Amino acid sequence: MLLLFIFFIPILGLTNGTETEQDFTWHLKKVPQIVSERTFSLDSPKFEAKTKLELNSVCGIECQRKLPVPSSSDLKDLLSYETVFENGTRTLTEVNVLGLVLDPVGNTTTRRSSRKKRQIYGTDSRFSIYDKRFMTNFPFNTAVKISTGCSGILISPKHVLTAAHCLHNGKDYVKGSKRLRVGLMKTKSRGDGRKRKGAKRSRRELSAAQEDPEVATEVRRQSKGGGRKQRRSGRKQGTSDGMPSFQWTRVKSTHIPKGWFKGVSGDIALDYDYAVLELKRPHKRKYMELGISPTIKMMPGSMIHFSGFDNDRSGQLVYRFCSISDESNDLFYQYCDAEPGSTGSGIYLRLKEPNKKKWKRKIIAVYSGHQWVDVNGEQQDYNVAVRITPLKYAQICFWIHGNDENCTQG
Numbered sequence: 390m391l392l393l394f395i396f397f398i399p400i401l402g403l404t405n406g407t408e409t410e411q412d413f414t415w416h417l418k419k420v421p422q423i424v425s426e427r428t429f430s431l432d433s434p435k436f437e438a439k440t441k442l443e444l445n446s447v448c449g450i451e452c453q454r455k456l457p458v459p460s461s462s463d464l465k466d467l468l469s470y471e472t473v474f475e476n477g478t479r480t481l482t483e484v485n486v487l488g489l490v491l492d493p494v495g496n497t498t499t500r501r502s503s504r505k506k507r508q509i510y511g512t513d514s515r516f517s518i519y520d521k522r523f524m525t526n527f528p529f530n531t532a533v534k535i536s537t538g539c540s541g542i543l544i545s546p547k548h549v550l551t552a553a554h555c556l557h558n559g560k561d562y563v564k565g566s567k568r569l570r571v572g573l574m575k576t577k578s579r580g581d582g583r584k585r586k587g588a589k590r591s592r593r594e595l596s597a598a599q600e601d602p603e604v605a606t607e608v609r610r611q612s613k614g615g616g617r618k619q620r621r622s623g624r625k626q627g628t629s630d631g632m633p634s635f636q637w638t639r640v641k642s643t644h645i646p647k648g649w650f651k652g653v654s655g656d657i658a659l660d661y662d663y664a665v666l667e668l669k670r671p672h673k674r675k676y677m678e679l680g681i682s683p684t685i686k687m688m689p690g691s692m693i694h695f696s697g698f699d700n701d702r703s704g705q706l707v708y709r710f711c712s713i714s715d716e717s718n719d720l721f722y723q724y725c726d727a728e729p730g731s732t733g734s735g736i737y738l739r740l741k742e743p744n745k746k747k748w749k750r751k752i753i754a755v756y757s758g759h760q761w762v763d764v765n766g767e768q769q770d771y772n773v774a775v776r777i778t779p780l781k782y783a784q785i786c787f788w789i790h791g792n793d794e795n796c797t798q799g
Contacts, residue, residue: 413689414741415749417798418681420779422487423468423787431471431479438561440537441554448658449762449771450717461486467648467661468784474642475669477567481647489780515726517705518696524574524633524706528737528750531677532696532706534572534635535733537565540697541666542735542752543573543676545789549666550679551733552757552775553649556664560650569643572635573672574706632704639669644788660719662757662775665788677737679785680751681799682721682776685713693723693738693774695756697731707731721754721774732758736774753777 448456459467469483518524531543541551549571556566648661685691696708715722721736736754741747754774761768777785779799786796 413687414743415680415751417743418779419488420681420783420786420796420799421489422793422796423780423783424485424487424793425787426483426485428480428482431481433477433479434473434562434567436477436562436564436567438558438563440563440565441558449760449773450715450720450722451765452762453660453717453719461489464489464780467646468780469647470644470784470788471647471650472642472644473562473566475568475639484784486780513726514711515699515702515707515709517702517707519632519705527675528677528694529696529706529708530574530674532574532698532734534698535666536568536570536572536637537563538700538730539733540731540756541571541733543672543674544665544679544735544752544785545676546671546673547668548789549668550735550752550755550785551664551666552755553645553662553664554757555733556643557645557649566643569640569666570637571640571666571668572637573674574633575636633706638672640666641669642667646784659757659760659762659773660775663755663781663785665785667788677735678749678751679777679782679799680737680740680753681779681782682753683740685716687740688713688738689740693721693725693736693754695725695731695734695736697727697734697756699728700730701728716776719776719778721776722771723774725756725772727756727759727772729758732756 464486465484468486469481472480472482474480518529523529533541533543533549535541535549535551535555537555539551539555541549541555544550556562556569643664643666645664646661648658649664691712692710693713694708694710696706698705699707709725709727711723711725713721713723734756735752736756737750737752739748739750742749754776757773757775759770760773761770762773775781782799783793783796786799787793790796
């Protein structure tokens with residue numbers, strides 16, 4: 390009932406317990422153009438890095454305050470991108486940025502409250518989604534699992550948005566990213582276990598099982614006829630109600646901005662911790678559109694939402710919502726309860742469509758995870774999200790469509 394209340398009542402803007410009449414609307418903006426200038430081949434990656442879901446000594450909001458405003462030349466370098474294909478080949482595409490007006494103020498910061506520590510803040514406020522009516526329908530059906538251990542979100546019939554560090558540690562691509570797969574949720578039929586008992590597994594399932602422990606577990610459960618017995622209930626073996634299984638799809642190519650490899654400060658920059666995966670085959674599920682991240686003041690209750698596959702709740706889709714505590718031009722700090730495995734999830738909110746009474750969800754950030762950032766020379770931990778700025782919107786849109794014609798407004 391609480392979940393129904395959260396999702397299906399109109400969203401009210403509340404400030405200090407008082408309702409306000411703020412304009413919570415998606416306002417279309419003209420965005421800069423990302424134009425490809427030239428593409429050339431690079432040596433194939435080694436694919437030897439270990440997946441690391443928590444990063445150290447990265448430049449966060451406090452660090453960003455001290456950075457100079459990036460020049461047009463800097464941005465062209467940072468927004469150039471690498472593409473890795475499923476056969477292991479790699480290219481670098483250099484881009485130009487048109488129609489950009491630089492902000493002379495640089496990274497401004499809005500602080501709402503004092504920071505709390507840890508990934509789980511007091512009482513765990515996460516919700517595990519068991520009801521398949523929610524799990525297989527929008528917006529929960531847009532959440533996907535990445536074979537390297539992260540989450541992601543569907544942003545087109547063939548594209549997934551996730552965090553760059555799920556694929557690359559800043560120096561090399563992680564193990565398993567050469568044969569990358571994306572798991573799209575599906576619910577098992579009642580006869581799934583019995584009908585497939587003793588059947589031979591397909592090459593695709595066996596290959597996926599070798600790269601993802603949860604897939605391997607699922608294959609073993611199906612081979613044994615549906616997994617654990619349901620005691621004290623009327624359910625038969627093999628139903629597994631509420632526990633999603635995954636349809637694994639190969640990734641054709643991945644795009645990562647060069648800024649992830651070399652930030653303006655010379656180190657890994659969290660503001661470029663995003664990547665787009667192109668699937669080998671299109672899916673038929675409803676996906677979530679991109680939106681340009683508004684400021685905290687333009688969010689109802691300053692609330693954000695996201696769903697992912699937290700490692701401490703194996704096999705479950707986990708949803709959470711919370712308020713943002715701190716923001717800069719490129720990052721959010723927030724108190725959402727989350728564990729490793731949920732990194733790469735798409736953060737979204739609901740705003741009104743222009744000139745309509747209808748509310749619409751759009752992705753406004755990528756969850757970078759629980760990260761350690763430099764604050765006055767000391768390491769402090771935060772839950773961090775990378776905002777989709779007009780420039781990032783233009784780049785991700787370019788990756789989806791292959792041109793800038795469909796990316797003039799966002």
